[in-house]
Amino acid sequence: MPFQQPIPIVIRSHNDLAYLRQTLDMVERQSLPVDIHVYDNASTDGSAVFLASRKVVVHEVPKGTYVPGKVLNRAIAEVDAQAPFVVFLNSDCTPVDEHWLAELVNGFADPKVAAVFGRQSPRPDCKPLFAKDTDDTFGDGSRQQYWRHCFSMASSAIRRSVWETLPFRTDIQYSEDIDWTWRIRQMGWNIAYRQNSQVLHSHNYTLREFFRRHYGEGKAEATIFDWSTWDRSLLRYSLLPYMRQVKNDLVYAIKTKNLSIVCQSPLLRGVQMVGRRKGFKAGWAGRETV
Structure with a gap:
């Protein structure tokens, strides 16, 4: 798909300074023009100082006010209103190459697609069972066909016109992305998975x-x-x-x-x-x- 204008990329961040540099470096290397907006949730690790040195638009999310749906709705409303698609990327999701964005938004070539999400792969330091879970969920996407529903906002994009008819819920603290994409599927829209749009993203949970x-x-x-x-x-x-x-x-x-x-x-x-x-x-x- 041809893109003449910069594509808005919304990055949500909270104390992810360890990953911000590499993530922003890779976003800036993309083959398509980008307009980067970082929504920082009261980070205390020096993220604010670092972000001030980068060519990004920083939006503050005050401490104690973070609700996923509210931030997502706010972000879509605040970025370029002429952009037909809005891309979302967690600050600890690092694209593996310069084609991450193009591979992602090409999912919208099908006019029936309302949202697209990309492949997440475990980082090299990820513990085995958490790495297995990540690969099982994403990978080549073959397992997803057996599940009721699958989506992740961590590396994704949505069609603005669909969001305008159905914003994100603001009364839930988890799985707002699952809720939104499930509801739009019930309206007849499709969700696309793009395995070649890949990021590194994993957690070693206690x-x-x-x-x-x-x-x-x-x-x-x-x-x-x-x-x-x-x-x-x-x-x-x-x-x-x-x-x-x-x-x-x-x-x-x-x-x-x-x-x-x-x-x-x-x-x-x-x-x-x-x-x-x-x-x-x-x-x-x-x-x-x-």
């Missing part, structure tokens, strides 16, 4: 952080999707996925000859299962009171 993440995602899931009694049961929602993941981790351990995974998997997947289950129950309870 068990507490991993629990918190899945608690938040489980809570959001309960409100986003419709659930039958069977689908939300302990067996279907929690125990069967746990057993399947531990089994797949064992296969991965044998394939990679990393037997330490055999010991790590039951605990990690147990934390994941309990966090997601507790979050789901909290979200479902809130849904029933509405």
Whole structure:
């Protein structure tokens, strides 16, 4: 697709100075013209000083005010109103080459596509099971066809005209991207995955952080999707996925000859299962009171 005007890129940041330089360096190397906007959430690690030295537009998000949907809505409203697409990139997502942006926005060649997301690959220092999860979720995209829904805002782009008819929800703290893309799919729009638009992005979570993440995602899931009694049961929602993941981790351990995974998997997947289950129950309870 031909692009004459700079493409607005919204980068959300919070204490990511360790990654900001390499991420901005790679964004500035893109084969298409860019207009970079950084929405910094009260960073205290020197990010503000660093950003002042770069050719980017900085927007402050005051401490204690960050709500994902509100920031996304604000960003789309504030960047170039003539731009048909807005690109989003987390500050710790580093494009692997100068074609990341072109590969991403070319997903809009299909006029029925409302949102596009790209491939995320683990960083070299990523721990094995977290790296496996990242590759399973993204990779060549083959696994996504078996899931109810898949999307990630971390490296993505949306069609402005669709957002104008349906802004992001501002009453949820997790999975606002899943919620928005699920709702537009129900309206007849498509989501495109671009595996050749690649970034490095991964986290080495502590068990507490991993629990918190899945608690938040489980809570959001309960409100986003419709659930039958069977689908939300302990067996279907929690125990069967746990057993399947531990089994797949064992296969991965044998394939990679990393037997330490055999010991790590039951605990990690147990934390994941309990966090997601507790979050789901909290979200479902809130849904029933509405």
